[in-house]
Amino acid sequence: MSTPAGVTERLTGLVGALRAHGVRVGTGETVDAARAVEALGLADRELLREGLAATLLHGTGQRAVFDPVFDLYFPRGVGAPDGEPADRGDLRDRLAAALADDDRAALARLAAEAVDGLGGYGSSPESDGWSSYQTLDRLRPQTLLARVRGSVQERDGGVGFADRLLDDEIRRRIEAFRGLVATEARRRVAERRDRDEIARRAVAPTADRVDFLFANRAQLAELRRTVQPLARKLATRLAARRRRAARGTIDLRRTLRGSLSTGGVPLRPVLRRRRPVRPELVLLCDVSGSVSGFSDFTMLLVQALHDQFSKVRVFAFVNRIDEVTALLDHGRADPEGLSARIRSGATLTGWHGSSDYGVALGEFAERYGDAVGPRTTVFVLGDARTNMSDPNLPAVRHIAERARRVHWLNPEQRALWGTGDSAAPVYAELVEMRECRTARQLGDLVAGLLPV
Amino acid sequence: MFPSVDDVSARLAETGYLASRQVATTVFLAARLGKPLLVEGPAGVGKTELAKAVAEVTGSRLVRLQCYEGVDESRALYEWNHAKQLLRISAGRDETWDEARTDIFGEEFLLPRPLLTAIRGAEPKVLLIDETDKADVEMEGLLLEVLSDFQVTVPELGTITATRKPFVVLTSNAGRELSEALRRRCLFLHIGFPEEELERRIVRLKVPGLGEALAESVVRVIGALRAMDLRKVPSVAETIDWARTLLELGADTLDETVVRDSLGVILKHQDDVLKAAAKLDLDSL
Numbered sequence: 001m002s003t004p005a006g007v008t009e010r011l012t013g014l015v016g017a018l019r020a021h022g023v024r025v026g027t028g029e030t031v032d033a034a035r036a037v038e039a040l041g042l043a044d045r046e047l048l049r050e051g052l053a054a055t056l057l058h059g060t061g062q063r064a065v066f067d068p069v070f071d072l073y074f075p076r077g078v079g080a081p082d083g084e085p086a087d088r089g090d091l092r093d094r095l096a097a098a099l100a101d102d103d104r105a106a107l108a109r110l111a112a113e114a115v116d117g118l119g120g121y122g123s124s125p126e127s128d129g130w131s132s133y134q135t136l137d138r139l140r141p142q143t144l145l146a147r148v149r150g151s152v153q154e155r156d157g158g159v160g161f162a163d164r165l166l167d168d169e170i171r172r173r174i175e176a177f178r179g180l181v182a183t184e185a186r187r188r189v190a191e192r193r194d195r196d197e198i199a200r201r202a203v204a205p206t207a208d209r210v211d212f213l214f215a216n217r218a219q220l221a222e223l224r225r226t227v228q229p230l231a232r233k234l235a236t237r238l239a240a241r242r243r244r245a246a247r248g249t250i251d252l253r254r255t256l257r258g259s260l261s262t263g264g265v266p267l268r269p270v271l272r273r274r275r276p277v278r279p280e281l282v283l284l285c286d287v288s289g290s291v292s293g294f295s296d297f298t299m300l301l302v303q304a305l306h307d308q309f310s311k312v313r314v315f316a317f318v319n320r321i322d323e324v325t326a327l328l329d330h331g332r333a334d335p336e337g338l339s340a341r342i343r344s345g346a347t348l349t350g351w352h353g354s355s356d357y358g359v360a361l362g363e364f365a366e367r368y369g370d371a372v373g374p375r376t377t378v379f380v381l382g383d384a385r386t387n388m389s390d391p392n393l394p395a396v397r398h399i400a401e402r403a404r405r406v407h408w409l410n411p412e413q414r415a416l417w418g419t420g421d422s423a424a425p426v427y428a429e430l431v432e433m434r435e436c437r438t439a440r441q442l443g444d445l446v447a448g449l450l451p452v
Numbered sequence: 453m454f455p456s457v458d459d460v461s462a463r464l465a466e467t468g469y470l471a472s473r474q475v476a477t478t479v480f481l482a483a484r485l486g487k488p489l490l491v492e493g494p495a496g497v498g499k500t501e502l503a504k505a506v507a508e509v510t511g512s513r514l515v516r517l518q519c520y521e522g523v524d525e526s527r528a529l530y531e532w533n534h535a536k537q538l539l540r541i542s543a544g545r546d547e548t549w550d551e552a553r554t555d556i557f558g559e560e561f562l563l564p565r566p567l568l569t570a571i572r573g574a575e576p577k578v579l580l581i582d583e584t585d586k587a588d589v590e591m592e593g594l595l596l597e598v599l600s601d602f603q604v605t606v607p608e609l610g611t612i613t614a615t616r617k618p619f620v621v622l623t624s625n626a627g628r629e630l631s632e633a634l635r636r637r638c639l640f641l642h643i644g645f646p647e648e649e650l651e652r653r654i655v656r657l658k659v660p661g662l663g664e665a666l667a668e669s670v671v672r673v674i675g676a677l678r679a680m681d682l683r684k685v686p687s688v689a690e691t692i693d694w695a696r697t698l699l700e701l702g703a704d705t706l707d708e709t710v711v712r713d714s715l716g717v718i719l720k721h722q723d724d725v726l727k728a729a730a731k732l733d734l735d736s737l
Contacts, residue, residue, distance in 0.1 A: 024632065026636060028636065029636065032485060032487070032639075035484075035485055036481050036485065039480075039481060039484045039485070040457070040477070040480075040481070046473060047457055047473070047477050050473060050474045050477035050478060051477055051478075051481055053474075053640075054477065054478040054481055054482075054639045054640055054641055055481065055485075055639060057640050058632065058635040058636070058640050059492075059635070059640070060492055060626070060642045063642065161669060161673070161705065161706035161707050161708070161711065164732065164733055165672055165673065165675075165676040165732075168676055168679060169672070169675070169676070172679065224681075225681075229626060233628065233629055236628050
């Protein structure tokens with residue numbers, strides 16, 4: 001293969017980093033990628049990016065990991081940008097102009113200069129580095145909004161209908177610029193430290209592999225967008241499980257009855273008919289601050305799956321419990337405002353604002369006991385941190401006895417169960433408790449645990 | 453097939469398909485590496501159109517396999533023409549068994565379906581396997597054999613190997629996760645919504661009567677709608693529909709009334725319409 005020296009190492013390094021992020025890349029694909037490099041050449045970086053993405057990736061979500069990793073292994077430049085480090089005022093002026101023109105190339109250049117001029121910290125070789133946070137904190141691109149709007153309107157006249165969209169457009173451009181700064185800071189750091197290390201650590205994993213408990217707003221928003229596709233996938237998987245479950249068991253009585261016409265030889269096995277019972281689902285969700293991201297996502301997912309069940313009831317609690325099924329209504333689906341709606345529309349807290357599983361579960365058993373019957377599968381979502389109060393095991397036992405199955409999904413990693421105020425181990429003795437830290441795990445659990 | 457990526461863009465553009473850099477690069481690589489191309493993306497961004505455009509620029513015949521739930525070997529690969537075989541048997545009553553047997557499993561009685569058609573013959577072909585996610589998992593196994601070796605085994609005739617590899621395009625709406633094995637054999641291309649500038653060019657190309665300023669406003673509004681959290685965001689197809697509608701309505705600029713009256717063309721759910729109206733500061737509908 002006639003790829004220039006060093007490119008092979010970079011390519012395998014890139015593949016290694018992708019693998020570390022859970023993208024499964026085989027040797028065959030790596031070879032294809034090398035052939036792509038050969039066919040496309042190294043002159044145009046964007047071509048190379050698309051070529052490698054086409055050969056190495058297999059799914060849409062993986063692109064979010066690929067782009068930052070690619071930027072590390074095939075950087076746009078090396079070292080500091082040419083020229084003197086710019087001062088803040090000058091940078092802001094040029095940034096405002098570039099944002100007004102939506103000039104991508106200029107924005108990328110400015111990001112490099114900004115990180116160089118404003119992002120450096122530390123002085124000794126071990127502790128210094130480049131920080132995108134510090135760069136953005138000093139540059140404050142978000143405060144340029146009014147200025148950019150002014151200059152765009154001045155230029156275009158600004159009376160058309162589409163100009164009411166201008167603010168959002170500028171915000172999107174600023175957001176893109178923040179991304180560029182982050183990329184640039186990672187590149188500069190990677191030049192100092194081990195590139196492989198940075199690629200593994202500093203690149204955010206795909207949204208479905210982010211811990212619910214540590215996900216930031218953007219990641220949660222990204223997750224919410226995956227609810228519908230995930231629900232569709234799960235629905236197909238559930239349907240397949242139903243089909244399989246409907247086959248297989250032989251109805252002995254009817255098989256023998258049928259065999260009489262063939263002289264007692266059971267030529268045609270008769271399979272047992274399944275009564276088409278759609279199971280009922282009850283969801284008990286801890287929506288207190290610490291785990292609300294997890295609960296919101298799961299509630300939306302179950303709501304999206306609602307046509308798979310005869311009845312879905314959702315209850316939310318912090319230290320008091322209330323039914324929120326109506327708030328999840330499909331027609332009004334506004335996933336972003338969900339937690340706000342639940343907070344304002346339901347009584348979830350009593351005297352204090354911290355979660356109390358014992359009281360909430362006790363109240364559920366008392367007030368909504370009839371929601372749970374022999375056909376009901378109950379899911380409890382929460383980290384089982386009861387703030388040192390009584391876990392109220394009799395209530396859980398009561399629910400577990402009445403329900404068909406009870407599953408507890410805990411967004412904390414297993415190693416932390418039982419530490420501090422966590423009552424996870426005692427609950428786990430009564431009901432099945434599973435670790436569910438990421439959307440991917442949740443998808444697998446839901447596909448496996450949901451009753452058919 | 454193509455000497456360079458720019459050549460791909462230019463030639464696709466001649467047929468009326470404006471490809472992004474990403475699309476052109478991937479098509480170029482697929483042709484160069486001889487691998488099938490798996491195209492995913494939301495509905496209405498031109499996945500199927502891409503295959504048609506490639507067929508047109510390369511002067512190939514387009515062979516299309518539309519997948520649906522329950523599509524099977526006899527619909528996708530080949531089938532024996534049973535009725536004709538029976539006729540043949542009853543026509544030659546006095547033949548020996550050996551004569552009849554060799555005869556009725558000949559070319560004449562074979563009904564080739566898209567996959568076999570794409571492999572046989574020397575003329576260049578583009579094989580489009582549309583909506584692969586709709587087909588059952590068993591179908592994927594069949595595709596694996598065809599796509600990796602470009603050969604098909606018919607027990608009575610032997611193995612048929614492609615004399616000329618077709619350019620294969622598989623499309624998927626991600627309704628079902630395709631198996632890893634199938635993905636591995638393909639180059640992956642995700643066609644998302646185009647950048648503003650490209651979409652403007654698409655609108656101008658497809659709806660030539662539309663003024664430049666109006667085209668720009670249309671694309672900007674669509675871009676804003678896509679940034680919203682809607683149940684069904686408008687796709688390129690909807691953009692073009694909307695542009696056509698505006699042309700029909702005789703609008704030369706966008707204003708509240710026009711947008712309000714034609715929002716139904718781009719948004720297909722009532723709650724989406726309400727949400728968009730609120731966001732765009734339209735008066736109540």
